[in-house]
Amino acid sequence: MSGSHEPLVFSGMQPTGNLHLGNYLGAIRNWLKLQQQYRCVYCVVDMHAITVDHDPKALAQATREVTAAYIASGIDPKTSIIFNQSQVAAHAELAWIFNCVARVGWLNRMTQFKEKAGKNREAMSVGLYTYPVLMAADILAYRATHVPVGDDQKQHVELARDIAQKFNNDFGVPDFFPAPEPIITGPATRVMSLRDGTAKMSKSDPSDNSRINLTDDADTIAQKFKRAKTDPHPLPEAEEELAARPEADNLISIYAAFAEKAKQAVLDEFKGAQFSTFKGALSELVVAKLSPIASEMRRLLADPAEIDRILRDGAEKARATAAPVMAEVRRVVGFVS
Numbered sequence: 001m002s003g004s005h006e007p008l009v010f011s012g013m014q015p016t017g018n019l020h021l022g023n024y025l026g027a028i029r030n031w032l033k034l035q036q037q038y039r040c041v042y043c044v045v046d047m048h049a050i051t052v053d054h055d056p057k058a059l060a061q062a063t064r065e066v067t068a069a070y071i072a073s074g075i076d077p078k079t080s081i082i083f084n085q086s087q088v089a090a091h092a093e094l095a096w097i098f099n100c101v102a103r104v105g106w107l108n109r110m111t112q113f114k115e116k117a118g119k120n121r122e123a124m125s126v127g128l129y130t131y132p133v134l135m136a137a138d139i140l141a142y143r144a145t146h147v148p149v150g151d152d153q154k155q156h157v158e159l160a161r162d163i164a165q166k167f168n169n170d171f172g173v174p175d176f177f178p179a180p181e182p183i184i185t186g187p188a189t190r191v192m193s194l195r196d197g198t199a200k201m202s203k204s205d206p207s208d209n210s211r212i213n214l215t216d217d218a219d220t221i222a223q224k225f226k227r228a229k230t231d232p233h234p235l236p237e238a239e240e241e242l243a244a245r246p247e248a249d250n251l252i253s254i255y256a257a258f259a260e261k262a263k264q265a266v267l268d269e270f271k272g273a274q275f276s277t278f279k280g281a282l283s284e285l286v287v288a289k290l291s292p293i294a295s296e297m298r299r300l301l302a303d304p305a306e307i308d309r310i311l312r313d314g315a316e317k318a319r320a321t322a323a324p325v326m327a328e329v330r331r332v333v334g335f336v337s
């Protein structure tokens, strides 16, 4: 179905404080590579952020921080469109129309809602429930064909495909929306906690030692890796042996991702080494890669007006890209204009 549509990449990240290594390796770094090959639209999804309780001041600050992280990592606002979701009304408008296309049964199957709501379903916002529909609108307002996401968002991209297909069928417009494809790549798309190799690295983990923040200085990074949980064995020879050693697997994956090598190639270099030796090399590598990003982020954040200007500029381009799609959507649905 997406065959006849021009390739376009769309992705988004929620504005949260404490951006960490998982956000960088799992998302931003892959986006950077796609930028060389495709037209890309990268969004700071502030409307998704208000589906749970939030502090307005912190939201604005986090929106600027995520924008700074995109740019500091090398996403170029001249090449790619960078903007915050709430500045482009098409997202909310298309989300409403998609709310009327998606079925309650489809949303009831979304595992992330179930996880986030837990036993408190009834007390959650309606927005949290319909969150994946807004995500479908994000993607399809631009007729995006490729969506780089983490593992946990794959089901949401599949829902976007279902919504696209049902819209096309229901309104008799066979090729109107493409079927967007999730792109899940890289050796460290799932960066795990430094304290528990079976839990995802997360900004909400109470222990700051569980994650490397993008703005951590060299000493902090070295300390956190030094304290990172490991097992008592030296590093194995073969990648398969990592399967039963989640902490070792995580550290090797992080190294492999930054060194742009396969995990086996990293093991070839470090097999038989003690963790203390490997952790030293890992800290050095991570510091070398992250410190230029951290200092560029600090420079950008010192001038919030400039960040806001970049976002307004990006929003203008985003509106222009979505406008023809939305004009057709309104006509197809039967809205008089």
Ligand code: TRP
Pocket (backbone or CB within 6 Å): 010, 011, 012, 013, 014, 045, 048, 134, 135, 138, 139, 147, 148, 149, 153
């Ligand atoms: N839900 C995504 C996440 O939490 C963020 C997101 C919102 C997104 N809209 C999107 C990702 C559209 C890809 C495409 O990671």
